[in-house]
Amino acid sequence: MTTSDDGLGFTQTKQVTLFDAAHPLRLVCGDQLNEVVIAYETYGTLDADASNAVFVCHALTGDAHAAGWHQGDKHPGWWDTMIGPGKAIDTNRWFVIVPNLLGGCQGSTGPSSVNPATGKPWGLDFPLLNMSDFVTVHRALVAYLGVRKLHAVVGGSMGGMQALQWAISYPADLDNAVIIAASSRLTAQNIAFSAVGREAIVRDENFQGGRFTEQGVSPDVGLTIARMMAHITYTSEQGFQEKFGRQPQYAESAPGFGVDFAVEGYLEHQGEAFLTRFDALSYLYLTRVMDYFDPFADSSALDAVRADPVRFLVLSFDSDWRFSTEQSRRIVRRLASAELPVTFRDIQSPWGHDSFLLEIDPYLATVRAFLEAKNDYRGTAWGRA
Amino acid sequence: MTTSDDGLGFTQTKQVTLFDAAHPLRLVCGDQLNEVVIAYETYGTLDADASNAVFVCHALTGDAHAAGWHQGDKHPGWWDTMIGPGKAIDTNRWFVIVPNLLGGCQGSTGPSSVNPATGKPWGLDFPLLNMSDFVTVHRALVAYLGVRKLHAVVGGSMGGMQALQWAISYPADLDNAVIIAASSRLTAQNIAFSAVGREAIVRDENFQGGRFTEQGVSPDVGLTIARMMAHITYTSEQGFQEKFGRQPQYAESAPGFGVDFAVEGYLEHQGEAFLTRFDALSYLYLTRVMDYFDPFADSSALDAVRADPVRFLVLSFDSDWRFSTEQSRRIVRRLASAELPVTFRDIQSPWGHDSFLLEIDPYLATVRAFLEAKNDYRGTAWGRA
Numbered sequence: 001m002t003t004s005d006d007g008l009g010f011t012q013t014k015q016v017t018l019f020d021a022a023h024p025l026r027l028v029c030g031d032q033l034n035e036v037v038i039a040y041e042t043y044g045t046l047d048a049d050a051s052n053a054v055f056v057c058h059a060l061t062g063d064a065h066a067a068g069w070h071q072g073d074k075h076p077g078w079w080d081t082m083i084g085p086g087k088a089i090d091t092n093r094w095f096v097i098v099p100n101l102l103g104g105c106q107g108s109t110g111p112s113s114v115n116p117a118t119g120k121p122w123g124l125d126f127p128l129l130n131m132s133d134f135v136t137v138h139r140a141l142v143a144y145l146g147v148r149k150l151h152a153v154v155g156g157s158m159g160g161m162q163a164l165q166w167a168i169s170y171p172a173d174l175d176n177a178v179i180i181a182a183s184s185r186l187t188a189q190n191i192a193f194s195a196v197g198r199e200a201i202v203r204d205e206n207f208q209g210g211r212f213t214e215q216g217v218s219p220d221v222g223l224t225i226a227r228m229m230a231h232i233t234y235t236s237e238q239g240f241q242e243k244f245g246r247q248p249q250y251a252e253s254a255p256g257f258g259v260d261f262a263v264e265g266y267l268e269h270q271g272e273a274f275l276t277r278f279d280a281l282s283y284l285y286l287t288r289v290m291d292y293f294d295p296f297a298d299s300s301a302l303d304a305v306r307a308d309p310v311r312f313l314v315l316s317f318d319s320d321w322r323f324s325t326e327q328s329r330r331i332v333r334r335l336a337s338a339e340l341p342v343t344f345r346d347i348q349s350p351w352g353h354d355s356f357l358l359e360i361d362p363y364l365a366t367v368r369a370f371l372e373a374k375n376d377y378r379g380t381a382w383g384r385a
Numbered sequence: 386m387t388t389s390d391d392g393l394g395f396t397q398t399k400q401v402t403l404f405d406a407a408h409p410l411r412l413v414c415g416d417q418l419n420e421v422v423i424a425y426e427t428y429g430t431l432d433a434d435a436s437n438a439v440f441v442c443h444a445l446t447g448d449a450h451a452a453g454w455h456q457g458d459k460h461p462g463w464w465d466t467m468i469g470p471g472k473a474i475d476t477n478r479w480f481v482i483v484p485n486l487l488g489g490c491q492g493s494t495g496p497s498s499v500n501p502a503t504g505k506p507w508g509l510d511f512p513l514l515n516m517s518d519f520v521t522v523h524r525a526l527v528a529y530l531g532v533r534k535l536h537a538v539v540g541g542s543m544g545g546m547q548a549l550q551w552a553i554s555y556p557a558d559l560d561n562a563v564i565i566a567a568s569s570r571l572t573a574q575n576i577a578f579s580a581v582g583r584e585a586i587v588r589d590e591n592f593q594g595g596r597f598t599e600q601g602v603s604p605d606v607g608l609t610i611a612r613m614m615a616h617i618t619y620t621s622e623q624g625f626q627e628k629f630g631r632q633p634q635y636a637e638s639a640p641g642f643g644v645d646f647a648v649e650g651y652l653e654h655q656g657e658a659f660l661t662r663f664d665a666l667s668y669l670y671l672t673r674v675m676d677y678f679d680p681f682a683d684s685s686a687l688d689a690v691r692a693d694p695v696r697f698l699v700l701s702f703d704s705d706w707r708f709s710t711e712q713s714r715r716i717v718r719r720l721a722s723a724e725l726p727v728t729f730r731d732i733q734s735p736w737g738h739d740s741f742l743l744e745i746d747p748y749l750a751t752v753r754a755f756l757e758a759k760n761d762y763r764g765t766a767w768g769r770a
Binding site for chain 1: 628641645
């Protein structure tokens with residue numbers, strides 16, 4: 001059990017304006033943003049030569065609060081299993097940077113932020129984002145923090161996609177990339193699950209064409225349904241079965257159409273809890289970024305990183321059916337065929353996609369060992385020997 | 386390609402009142418229904434000694450129109466691949482009976498029917514149903530049609546569950562049971578998927594506590610979302626990938642939150658089409674029957690059929706992850722441990738759960754051969770030799 005006693009203690013989310021009208025953020029879609037505020041947390045201490053920074057990218061519904069505790073919270077940050085003193089991303093050794101994504105809703109500029117040009121929330125006028133836009137923002141944050149070179153970029157799920165994009169776009173920025181339970185190209189089924197979630201949101205009568213904040217309402221039903229459905233895909237059949245089976249929610253209750261089975265109570269709780277921390281517009285924007293992510297579609301995608309190799313660790317979980325082992329293998333094949341140094345491991349876990357958030361020893365030990373290994377291939381003929 | 390020329394031609398749905406105030410339907414829940422109308426179709430001709438009847442049970446969203454064509458329709462009945470002259474369930478040989486389920490919405494009494502006691506639609510006052518209630522109704526239909534003994538009861542998915550229940554409750558009624566892509570006990574994940582669909586329906590503002598018909602509205606958004614999500618689970622990742630991959634819906638269109646990918650267009654179409662033929666209340670009632678189905682929970686469940694063995698064929702599809710091969714194996718193990726004659730085959734198919742509706746030759750050939758095999762074990766010491 002992780003408590004505030006054996007981790008980072010209390011941590012704090014800060015905000016910084018990284019782009020403004022004088023230095024706007026130019027997006028892949030062609031638009032620009034004249035104000036970009038990014039929320040972030042850092043853990044550990046940057047060393048004198050700024051060489052010990054590890055950048056952590058969050059998944060779809062994550063935020064900057066990855067580790068330690070916020071006053072009054074019942075749970076620590078979302079990756080407290082991974083990040084902390086003596087943990088896999090050891091804050092005694094590494095200076096860890098975690099931002100909330102552009103397009104997110106926990107302190108960073110996103111579609112529910114106020115559009116400075118109108119004084120009203122952006123809504124669907126917020127520009128469409130691309131995985132590369134996140135990298136642009138993250139590079140600005142790193143520069144702001146005085147870091148010139150990252151020891152590693154690490155992320156799970158959509159966070160792994162950001163790490164991959166960063167490594168192939170700007171390999172000189174980082175020595176190592178850790179890509180966990182990710183994908184380099186969503187399948188039709190992946191897109192389908194996100195599409196149904198988006199449909200539930202957009203067709204909620206309180207969505208109001210994206211102007212719900214101005215109307216004083218919010219598409220809670222749609223967002224709840226989207227989350228409940230997605231949550232099923234983040235766990236495994238076996239995980240659900242072991243946790244709930246066919247156990248009833250209450251010892252005695254008449255059958256009906258409410259919460260009869262424990263698994264229904266759990267899902268409903270997941271859906272409700274999500275409303276307190278997530279925004280329907282962010283859900284649309286961020287899922288769409290994943291749908292379009294396809295970095296290897298460009299045959300020259302790996303030219304830059306071939307010229308300046310990053311060392312890769314790719315991890316999957318054998319029960320993950322949302323972003324399956326096969327999807328990780330595809331990343332590995334692409335990187336390996338470009339003769340890049342890539343380590344791959346498929347971790348045994350019954351818990352499905354969300355395994356990347358859990359305390360699974362062989363998994364955490366692998367990340368730790370990779371980050372701490374001597375990085376001695378640069379400038380050598382690695383992979384070409 | 387199946388056309389009206391090589392099949393049954395035009396078929397017709399009839400209706401019959403099987404229970405009335407004088408002979409009410411007593412339900413497992415303890416309630417009774419004083420009026421039960423059942424829609425059904427029949428194909429082929431009942432022979433002189435009424436020995437060639439095959440009863441077909443439909444799945445969650447099926448109906449009585451299993452084969453042949455209705456005037457003006459673009460598609461034949463839902464199991465036209467299986468039923469017809471010269472097909473696996475050969476209407477030249479068998480007299481085929483297909484009802485719409487009690488609780489359904491295509492001509493049979495269900496929660497959107499008028500409650501004779503109030504003159505208004507039942508809504509959520511309709512009693513909760515049990516798999517055994519379907520069997521009670523089906524037995525009444527068989528008796529009405531002058532059939533005393535069924536050659537076989539056949540069904541896929543929830544239809545297979547009905548066949549299983551019938552065989553173990555009233556083994557003297559049938560010689561053979563064909564149980565396809567079914568389950569004898571839903572997993573937590575199975576229940577979870579149905580729960581999210583129900584939640585989308587019940588929380589649609591037009592659900593109106595189930596009184597939507599009286600209000601002149603219908604929970605179309607909820608029902609659409611439920612269907613879209615369920616449909617993903619009825620196909621396989623590979624099936625979706627082969628059919629759609631990452632193909633765009635339109636040759637040229639700006640990215641956004643509508644239908645960008647072909648798989649999204651397909652799902653949206655599935656959701657919309659479903660509204661024309663299905664009722665939100667039936668969706669609630671019928672999915673709940675499946676959630677609670679657990680016939681082997683009673684340790685004496687197989688006593689009757691052991692005393693009067695039915696011959697079983699259990700089929701699964703190797704890419705079916707909604708009702709997996711493992712779930713079929715569980716049925717087989719239970720039947721085999723009671724020394725019942727059971728044949729099992731896991732059919733190779735990339736199309737997931739909905740494979741049971743498709744024209745897959747080894748599958749159809751297996752059903753055909755099983756139905757036509759000499760049934761010579763009755764009265765022998767089969768399985769005990």
